[in-house]
Amino acid sequence: MKAFYFLLVLLVTLSSLNAQSLIVQWEEGKDLERKVVGEESRRLLVPSLHIEQIDFASEDALHLAVKELSPCTCVRALEIDRKVDFRTDPNDDFYGSEQGNLIRAGFDRAWDLTSGGKTSEGTDIVVAILDAGFDVEHPDLEENLWVNPEEIPGDFRDNDGNGYVDDIHGWNMIDDSNVYPLNTHGTQVIGLLGAKGNNNRGVSGTNWDIKMMVLSISTISNIVESYGYILAQRQLYNSTDGREGAFIVATNASFGVEGGTCEDFAVWGGLYEELGRAGVLTAAATANQNWDVDMFGDMPTDCPTDFLIGVANVGTDDRLYRSSGFGKENIDLGAPGEESYSTLTRGRYGPFGSTSAAAPYVTGAIALLYSTPCPSLLDRARNDPASAALLVRDAILSSTVPNTSLTFRTATGGSLDVAEAQRMLAESCNLGEAVDFAITAVRPNPAAEEALLETNAIVFSESGRIDLFDSMGRLVRQQSAIRVGGATVTLRLNVAGLASGWYSILVTERDRVARSVIVVR
Known part of the structure; x- marks a missing residue:
C-alpha cells in the first residue's frame, strides 16, 4: 500500500498537478510530528494554536488522510483548504463580464470596506435621481427604492402633509402622480447607481443597498419642483435629528441644456447652493458634445457652486470620449461611462453609455463615502451638513487618477477613483477636528x-x-x-x-x- 501511494505521489508530482491541502488543529500536548499517509509537506500556520497546513499530491490522498485523522483524539479540528469567494465581488450575473467600469472607477476596492447603503450608525443613505421615468418594478431595482416612512401606501391621503398624496418612492412631477412613466434612460441611470448588489441577479449598482428617491422630470419647472421636494426632505431630517425626512446626500443630474448657462437659469441654478447648505451634493453629466463648455456653456455644469460636480465621459481606453464635453473651469473630473451595462425596462438588461452614464458613478461615490466608518463625518452631517458635503466632495476631487486626456480639460485632470477617495476620507477622519482654521x-x-x-x-x-x-x-x-x-x-x-x-x-x-x-x- 505504501509503495502504491509513493508511486501515486510520484506520478502526480511529475505531471505537475497542484497539491491539495488539509488544515489541522492538533490537540495541545499531542505529538505534532505524527506523519500522515500521503503527505508531501506541511507548515505551521498558527503556532500558538497548533494549526498546520498539510499538503497532499492528490485529492485521493487528501481524502484518505481525512478518514485517517477524523477519529483521532490527537485532532481538535480539521478542514479541507479551498479558495474563498470574495464577498466584495458581487455574484450578480453580468458583474464579471459586462461591468468593468465599476472596477475601473475603484468600486471593487472600496467594497472591501463597505458596499454602501447605510452609515456606520445604521442610517439609510438616500440619493435622489431626476430623470424622465423609471421601471420601479424591475426586480433588480425595487428593493433599493426609497420608501417614504410617513406615507401609508394606497390610502389616497397625504399622510405626511407635504402636498403629495401617496408619494411612496418620490414623485412623477411630469404628471403630478405617483405612477412613473416607463423610460429606458432613467432605468439605466438608477441601475448603474443602485441596482441591488450580490443578489445573484443581473447587475450590481455602485452601492449594493442604497435607497433611491426617484423623481420624473421633463421641464425646468419639474426640475425646480423636484429639488424643492428633495430639499424639504433633507431639511426635515436635519431639523428633527433624523427622526423624520430622509438623509439625502446626493442627487444625480444626467440631463441639462447644452449651450445654456447658469445665468440663463438662475432659479434652477441657485437651488444647487441651497441643496448644498442642507448637505446635498449633485453630480451632473456634462454635454454630449465635443466642445469646451467653459466657452459654449452647459447647464447645469457651469453653475458656480461648490456643491455641484461636473462629470465628463471616459471611454474604455481611459481617454476622454470623443462625444463628451469638457472644461478646465467647470468640469471637475472624468468617470468611465462609456460601454457601461445596466438595467433596462421590463426587467431586462443592456448596454449604456454617454455622459449620462458617467455621472451616476460619481453620485454613487458620494453615497458610498457616507457609509465609510467615520464618526466625525457623521457629526458634521448633523451639525454642519454643508461642511460634511464639502468634505466628501474634496475627497473625491483630491483623489482622482491622473489622466493626460483630462489634464487641461477638467479641473482635477483626472478620473474617478472611489477607493482612493475612501482612503483619504478615512485618513482625514483619523486626524480629528481642528479647533480653529490655521x-x-x-x-x-x-x-x-x-x-x-x-x-x-x-x-x-x-x-x-x-x-x-x-x-x-x-x-x-x-x-x-x-x-x-x-x-x-x-x-x-x-x-x-x-x-x-x-x-x-x-x-x-x-x-x-x-x-x-x-x-x-
Missing part, C-alpha cells in the same frame, strides 16, 4: 517664486482666496486659493515679482480666516 507651515520661507501654505483644514471650497499685505498693511496681491492635494489642505502661494521684504498672509474661506507671514527674497 496655517500650520509656510514652505519655503523665505521664498523667491512660490511657497506652499500647509493648513489644518480638511474641507476647503473653491471660493477660498489668499491676500498678501506688505509691511505697511497695503494689499499688494490677491489670488484664488489653489489646492495642491493631500488629506489636509495645502495651498500654492505665488510671490514671484514681489519686492524683497516681509509680508503678511491672509487666507479666507467662507467664514474662516487664517494668518501667517512670509519673507520674500
